[in-house]
Amino acid sequence: xxxxxxxxxxxxxxxxxxxxxxxxxxxxxxxxxxxxxxxxxxxxxxxxxxxxxxxxxxxxxxxxxxxxxxxxxxxxxxxxxxxxxxxxxxxxxxxxxxxxxxxxxxxxxxxxxxxxxxxxxxxxxxxxxxxxxxxxxxxxxxxxxxxxxxxxxxxxxxxxxxxxxxxxxxxxxxxxxxxxxxxxxxxxxxxxxxxxxxxxxxxxxxxxxxxxxxxxxxxxxxxxxxxxxxxxxxxxxxxxxxxxxxxxxxxxxxxxxxxxxxxxxxxxxxxxxxxxxxxxxxxxxxxxxxxxxxxxxxxxxxxxxxxxxxxxxxxxxxxxxxxxxxxxxxxxxxxxxx
Amino acid sequence: xxxxxxxxxxxxxxxxxxxxxxxxxxxxxxxxxxxxxxxxxxxxxxxxxxxxxxxxxxxxxxxxxxxxxxxxxxxxxxxxxxxxxxxxxxxxxxxxxxxxxxxxxxxxxxxxxxxxxxxxxxxxxxxxxxxxxxxxxxxxxxxxxxxxxxxxxxxxxxxxxxxxxxxxxxxxxxxxxxxxxxxxxxxxxxxxxxxxxxxxxxxxxxxxxxxxxxxxxxxxxxxxxxxxxxxxxxxxxxxxxxxxxxxxxxxxxxxxxxxxxxxxxxxxxxxxxxxx
Numbered sequence: 001x002x003x004x005x006x007x008x009x010x011x012x013x014x015x016x017x018x019x020x021x022x023x024x025x026x027x028x029x030x031x032x033x034x035x036x037x038x039x040x041x042x043x044x045x046x047x048x049x050x051x052x053x054x055x056x057x058x059x060x061x062x063x064x065x066x067x068x069x070x071x072x073x074x075x076x077x078x079x080x081x082x083x084x085x086x087x088x089x090x091x092x093x094x095x096x097x098x099x100x101x102x103x104x105x106x107x108x109x110x111x112x113x114x115x116x117x118x119x120x121x122x123x124x125x126x127x128x129x130x131x132x133x134x135x136x137x138x139x140x141x142x143x144x145x146x147x148x149x150x151x152x153x154x155x156x157x158x159x160x161x162x163x164x165x166x167x168x169x170x171x172x173x174x175x176x177x178x179x180x181x182x183x184x185x186x187x188x189x190x191x192x193x194x195x196x197x198x199x200x201x202x203x204x205x206x207x208x209x210x211x212x213x214x215x216x217x218x219x220x221x222x223x224x225x226x227x228x229x230x231x232x233x234x235x236x237x238x239x240x241x242x243x244x245x246x247x248x249x250x251x252x253x254x255x256x257x258x259x260x261x262x263x264x265x266x267x268x269x270x271x272x273x274x275x276x277x278x279x280x281x282x283x284x285x286x287x288x289x290x291x292x293x294x295x296x297x298x299x300x301x302x303x304x305x306x307x308x309x310x311x312x313x314x315x316x317x318x319x320x321x322x323x324x325x326x327x328x329x330x331x332x333x334x335x336x337x338x
Numbered sequence: 339x340x341x342x343x344x345x346x347x348x349x350x351x352x353x354x355x356x357x358x359x360x361x362x363x364x365x366x367x368x369x370x371x372x373x374x375x376x377x378x379x380x381x382x383x384x385x386x387x388x389x390x391x392x393x394x395x396x397x398x399x400x401x402x403x404x405x406x407x408x409x410x411x412x413x414x415x416x417x418x419x420x421x422x423x424x425x426x427x428x429x430x431x432x433x434x435x436x437x438x439x440x441x442x443x444x445x446x447x448x449x450x451x452x453x454x455x456x457x458x459x460x461x462x463x464x465x466x467x468x469x470x471x472x473x474x475x476x477x478x479x480x481x482x483x484x485x486x487x488x489x490x491x492x493x494x495x496x497x498x499x500x501x502x503x504x505x506x507x508x509x510x511x512x513x514x515x516x517x518x519x520x521x522x523x524x525x526x527x528x529x530x531x532x533x534x535x536x537x538x539x540x541x542x543x544x545x546x547x548x549x550x551x552x553x554x555x556x557x558x559x560x561x562x563x564x565x566x567x568x569x570x571x572x573x574x575x576x577x578x579x580x581x582x583x584x585x586x587x588x589x590x591x592x593x594x595x596x597x598x599x600x601x602x603x604x605x606x607x608x609x610x611x612x613x614x
Contacts, residue, residue: 045364092432110444129435164467192475195476196475196476196478197475197476198463198465198476199460201454201462201465202462204451204453204462205451205454205462206456208451208452208453208454209449209450209451209452211447211449212447212448212449212450212451212453212463215449216449216462216463216518217433217463218462226489271453274453275451275452275453275454276453290471333504333505
């Protein structure tokens with residue numbers, strides 16, 4: 001791009017333009033480097049198509065949570081409760097469907113199960129949205145409260161794995177090709193929605209400036225409620241996929257996943273302050289996060305007990321990367337301002 | 339002439355000096371009063387604004403400029419009085435009502451989304467759509483084409499329409515906000531402090547653009563503190579004082595000192611302009 005563009009064009013040089021483009025798409029070179037590193041140091045992680053399929057299959061639940069978090073972040077909000085919504089929805093539905101001794105065993109109909117888990121997650125998201133948009137609660141405090149409440153509720157319901165779930169209910173997340181297809185379909189649909197619908201652009205507007213969005217006629221309260229409801233729905237689907245991946249509902253289901261979801265979204269280029277980022281970038285973030293996770297699981301150097309600590313470092317690295325990106329961007333903007 | 343002491347008949351005469359020559363006013367506010375509880379923000383204001391004129395509303399803080407602007411743009415409903423648009427009585431209970439009647443407002447904060455590009459800012463909330471079966475999607479090609487046309491044909495600016503707004507300077511941002519107003523095809527644009535916090539060059543850029551829009555037949559209403567700029571560009575200047583329209587001046591018959599006296603005292607009889 002020339003520095004002598006139209007009056008309202010950017011006034012930056014080619015070098016700065018390249019840097020800005022790189023900053024907006026930094027996930028792809030980072031992902032390439034990580035893949036290279038995994039191939040060199042933990043090659044068994046990607047040794048054949050089955051191994052690659054396993055990585056992608058394991059990425060499905062976290063991928064759906066990254067999608068949920070990305071939507072919230074793009075709208076200028078965030079959701080700490082997605083992991084616990086996934087866990088609670090899965091546990092609650094599992095208790096209704098399961099045949100284990102301590103299960104409630106209300107129904108064995110898998111279709112009822114699908115409905116219950118999706119409605120449960122959506123309802124929790126809806127309440128999150130109403131509390132934030134209508135009651136004016138701080139999103140951090142509201143979703144932190146729900147994180148604690150629903151993790152506590154899940155533990156109060158059951159401390160043992162829930163078994164005896166209907167076959168079809170488990171197969172949805174338990175069939176790798178189908179589960180991966182669900183993830184890709186979700187990203188495709190949301191990618192199109194964010195780019196080509198009024199709703200998607202309104203989410204970007206809300207994240208960029210809630211006041212301006214309101215002034216141009218967007219019903220911001222309603223939009224926030226819809227965003228959190230969709231976030232809850234996606235978290236519930238993640239819970240369903242986790243159930244299928246494991247084959248039962250484990251008592252710790254969903255715990256700690258929110259931090260990976262944050263890391264995936266931020267590494268994928270979704271702005272922590274809203275209004276900026278692409279769904280395709282978030283998909284790259286999902287692959288990266290799961291690849292690191294699988295490599296750690298396969299690594300002879302890192303023990304199972306140390307993985308959570310490494311996850312923390314990954315999140316820290318993501319935030320540092322984002323912070324550096326934001327500073328570079330601000331510097332270039334300042335230098336190019338008219 | 340001071341409207342304050344001259345009664346309703348004279349106020350009406352002062353409010354629309356060009357009515358007889360120009361015919362039906364584009365916009366008429368008649369005996370508008372706006373109260374917030376016991377506070378009277380606007381007190382029986384009557385005013386005609388002609389087609390394609392640049393009308394400036396000036397006044398000190400609390401004079402009622404913003405309240406009148408908000409009544410005209412549908413943000414507030416008047417407590418009493420009537421608004422006429424092209425001779426027809428209209429009622430605005432929200433900004434959409436004003437927009438439906440061809441009145442667009444550019445707020446002082448511009449209501450721009452910094453992270454989004456110029457075209458998206460212009461068409462936010464009103465994107466051109468393309469149908470696909472039962473669904474309709476944003477037609478980006480048309481969005482970019484129409485945005486470019488607005489900026490080029492109506493504002494005279496050659497634009498990289500995909501430039502994010504955060505890259506623009508103050509004057510350029512103001513033009514994008516005006517561009518968004520134009521996207522709704524209005525015949526009246528109200529601007530709140532359009533040149534505040536702008537550099538001299540940017541102020542000139544915005545003023546030239548407003549002159550050009552008025553020449554194209556769009557009525558411009560400016561709420562401003564910048565008296566010098568108003569004197570240079572407005573066709574008429576309405577002075578508000580404590581909620582009342584105290585005078586309407588033509589720039590060639592007044593000056594900075596006189597307007598300042600009207601704004602601060604509501605009358606020219608206070609003697610502030612006397613030498614001794």
